[in-house]
Amino acid sequence: MEFLAYFGDVFAPVNFGLLLIGTIGGLILGATPGLSPTMAVALLIPFTFRLEPAQGLILLGAAYTSTVAGGAVSAILLKIPGAPANIATTLDGHTMAQKGEGARALQLSFLASAVGGVFGVLLLIFLTPVLAQWALAFGPSHLFWLAILGVTVIGSLDSSSVVKGLLSGCIGLWLATIGFDDIMGAQRFIFHSSLSGGINVIPALIGLFAIPQVISMFAKGRRRLDAEVLSVARHPIGAAVREVFGRLRALSIGTITGSIIGLIPGVGGQIAGLVAYDQAKKLSPERAKFGTGHSEGVIAAESANNAMVGPSLVPLLTLSIPGSPTAAVLLGGLLIHGIFPGSDLFDNYPDVAWTFINAMLVGQILMCLFGLYVAGLAAKVAQVPNNVMAAVVLGLAVFGSYSVQNSMGDVNVMMALGTGMYFLERFGFSAAPLVLGLILGPIAEANFIQGSMIANATSSVGAYFFTGGLNLVLIGIVIASIAYSVWMELRSRRVVTKDDAVAKAEAAL
Amino acid sequence: MKQILAAAAMATFALAGAGLAEEAYPERPIMMMVSYGAGGATDFQARIVTMTAGNEDALGMPIAIINKPGAGGRVGWNWFATQAEADGYTLGAYNIPHFIAQSIEGGVQYGAASFEPIANWGADPAVFVVAADSPFNSMADVVDHAKANPGKLTFSGAGLFVGHHIAALQLEKAAGVKLAYIPNNKGGAGAMKAVIAGEVLGGVNNLSDAFRAREAGNVKILGVFDLERSDFLPDVPTLKEQGFEIDNASVNFRGVMVPKGTPQPIIDKLAEVVPSMFENARVQGKMKAGGSPMHVMTRAEVLDMWAAREKTLKDLLAGL
Numbered sequence: 001m002e003f004l005a006y007f008g009d010v011f012a013p014v015n016f017g018l019l020l021i022g023t024i025g026g027l028i029l030g031a032t033p034g035l036s037p038t039m040a041v042a043l044l045i046p047f048t049f050r051l052e053p054a055q056g057l058i059l060l061g062a063a064y065t066s067t068v069a070g071g072a073v074s075a076i077l078l079k080i081p082g083a084p085a086n087i088a089t090t091l092d093g094h095t096m097a098q099k100g101e102g103a104r105a106l107q108l109s110f111l112a113s114a115v116g117g118v119f120g121v122l123l124l125i126f127l128t129p130v131l132a133q134w135a136l137a138f139g140p141s142h143l144f145w146l147a148i149l150g151v152t153v154i155g156s157l158d159s160s161s162v163v164k165g166l167l168s169g170c171i172g173l174w175l176a177t178i179g180f181d182d183i184m185g186a187q188r189f190i191f192h193s194s195l196s197g198g199i200n201v202i203p204a205l206i207g208l209f210a211i212p213q214v215i216s217m218f219a220k221g222r223r224r225l226d227a228e229v230l231s232v233a234r235h236p237i238g239a240a241v242r243e244v245f246g247r248l249r250a251l252s253i254g255t256i257t258g259s260i261i262g263l264i265p266g267v268g269g270q271i272a273g274l275v276a277y278d279q280a281k282k283l284s285p286e287r288a289k290f291g292t293g294h295s296e297g298v299i300a301a302e303s304a305n306n307a308m309v310g311p312s313l314v315p316l317l318t319l320s321i322p323g324s325p326t327a328a329v330l331l332g333g334l335l336i337h338g339i340f341p342g343s344d345l346f347d348n349y350p351d352v353a354w355t356f357i358n359a360m361l362v363g364q365i366l367m368c369l370f371g372l373y374v375a376g377l378a379a380k381v382a383q384v385p386n387n388v389m390a391a392v393v394l395g396l397a398v399f400g401s402y403s404v405q406n407s408m409g410d411v412n413v414m415m416a417l418g419t420g421m422y423f424l425e426r427f428g429f430s431a432a433p434l435v436l437g438l439i440l441g442p443i444a445e446a447n448f449i450q451g452s453m454i455a456n457a458t459s460s461v462g463a464y465f466f467t468g469g470l471n472l473v474l475i476g477i478v479i480a481s482i483a484y485s486v487w488m489e490l491r492s493r494r495v496v497t498k499d500d501a502v503a504k505a506e507a508a509l
Numbered sequence: 510m511k512q513i514l515a516a517a518a519m520a521t522f523a524l525a526g527a528g529l530a531e532e533a534y535p536e537r538p539i540m541m542m543v544s545y546g547a548g549g550a551t552d553f554q555a556r557i558v559t560m561t562a563g564n565e566d567a568l569g570m571p572i573a574i575i576n577k578p579g580a581g582g583r584v585g586w587n588w589f590a591t592q593a594e595a596d597g598y599t600l601g602a603y604n605i606p607h608f609i610a611q612s613i614e615g616g617v618q619y620g621a622a623s624f625e626p627i628a629n630w631g632a633d634p635a636v637f638v639v640a641a642d643s644p645f646n647s648m649a650d651v652v653d654h655a656k657a658n659p660g661k662l663t664f665s666g667a668g669l670f671v672g673h674h675i676a677a678l679q680l681e682k683a684a685g686v687k688l689a690y691i692p693n694n695k696g697g698a699g700a701m702k703a704v705i706a707g708e709v710l711g712g713v714n715n716l717s718d719a720f721r722a723r724e725a726g727n728v729k730i731l732g733v734f735d736l737e738r739s740d741f742l743p744d745v746p747t748l749k750e751q752g753f754e755i756d757n758a759s760v761n762f763r764g765v766m767v768p769k770g771t772p773q774p775i776i777d778k779l780a781e782v783v784p785s786m787f788e789n790a791r792v793q794g795k796m797k798a799g800g801s802p803m804h805v806m807t808r809a810e811v812l813d814m815w816a817a818r819e820k821t822l823k824d825l826l827a828g829l
Contacts, residue, residue, distance in 0.1 A: 038548070039547070042547030136705065180583060197578070266699065325546070328549065338797075340721045340725070342721065342727075405576065405578055406576065446694035450692075450693065456689075457691075
């Protein structure tokens, strides 16, 4: 209960002011496509040079928390995920917005984020020593199986058929191989200088989601000039609260999945939302409604990606190992003040450590309040005419891709992938499985190579990947996931005809 | 004829203008390219050592850090060698031995000859770490185990063609044993996690990260791959003290450079001012607090170091 003693510090005027700045700034940064949580935190690091250690961390912690949630705003209203963590939110969130329920989708997403986020931070407060051991348990072979588990999700994710889902997943896996390979440094498929650093996930994400939208908005704009303005119905907050807690299954699946995945170093929040969405879909009696603007989809995805925030800091705070890129940036923010994370942090600087963690807890609540306020304003954003909207989105897409690595090459990649995706969408393919392939490819590949190198030096590859409790459990889940998909596919043959695919593509526009 | 005259006149003015510009240099903020991501060790240190650039006794203009990460630094250095303007307003951070090893490996558009060093700020030696509960207590224990089990001693490092890999190659050569070097795709942090979690028996890692991990009680540090002991770890002997012929070829030197073709007066001015910037007490204090060892070297010293490093690395990597 030590953390309670430091709660007062959070509400000291300067600290609370920084918390507000971090939260509001984080929401805005998060809602800007391309500004991922990692970048938002990195941008703020120079400002912390002049602050006290605890103050600097309050700013960074608040920004981390609220950028993750802020990404939902553009995911829902524009169908551009602010960060990979928000991909799953687009699936139902944007469909809801198209039906005029944008305000409701935003309210649900911020409430679910707050529930997941508070749970995640509470885990960080109470179970850190236990969780640290957990985080270390995942070696190369386990991460490999985890990535394969992600691959099994690809087929059933938001496509008109399993085959098309798998095919776009494979395109993503291939795209992931471009560039210098992670382990051996071999050059693969670098046929243009823009690709020498490989395909960065953020520009790819922006291109694949935003550009097809922009093209169809421009294409339609001339024909039916004012036909497409989204209407946003006002939605009472009380109803949203009741709905979030009414969907207890989705909420708890999202929160628990997010917490577990956030804990594992090297996987991070990128896939937490997608895995939680898939699990919630498979375990829901209303699974047919997923993808058509179903509230469970938004709740599961958003509670998962914020639940991951707290546990993702466990390896950093206890073992001094940054488990995610964002944690690595936070480490820089600590080191600049001469504070080493690890046991030193809690023993010698409890005021810094606990104020930071408490600030994240309070930040979750503030984020939710401001988010609900933003949801009220959403109506105004959606009233922008189509042709103006397309230009704004295009501008944001270019800005977002450029800012990731200050590279025009990334903008080229974004435009090329986006244009390709526009045509793929015509044929019933969808962007989410493609991005999932792009994210999972390097995780599966690097861990397989590392695992097999260790295996070759010590035992055999078979023994390394197929024995041990955790390996077997993960393999079991993989098999169950595949079997479930096959069973569902056989039971209700999904739409495979061209007409159905076109109808679905039309519905998605 | 008129046109030629006009062109000649323009050229003269341009030259005169350039001369004036060099005297007034710098008259606008300068940018420094870091070829690793924001928040990494190189980025973190680059931001600290350049934070006093705007002071009157330094350059009088601030230095802004621009990150161009990707492919182990290759993306940034390719850009710096081929596209950066050689006008003195575009500086770059170098990492030795990384970029020289990569240029020897091939497939990149730069080499030591593409850049002009300005000054060196840091030297982060590689160290050998094992988990806190490991039975190994000295490098001799490690090498004995490796001799008894050739090719089976697994140890992690941040990747191929980086300082850790060079240290690993040196250890194999000096001890005459075969080891299993496992490069990690998550850099030094990933390699450290592999050691603490017991995925591998040991690892080569950065002194600064290893120092922190030891403070946290997670690892033992068995040896330093440098010529002298480190101020941060006075109790840890060098590899040389333990009987292995290993020099400082794997030490990760970090410093500032400009693209080839930058006007000589600007190089001279930078070479004079930048080292004094690194000596600033505030900079030194912040670097020490962050556990980042400093090692300030002038342009002349860095030129020698680059040349020496290129020769050693060519010999070491020849067999690969």
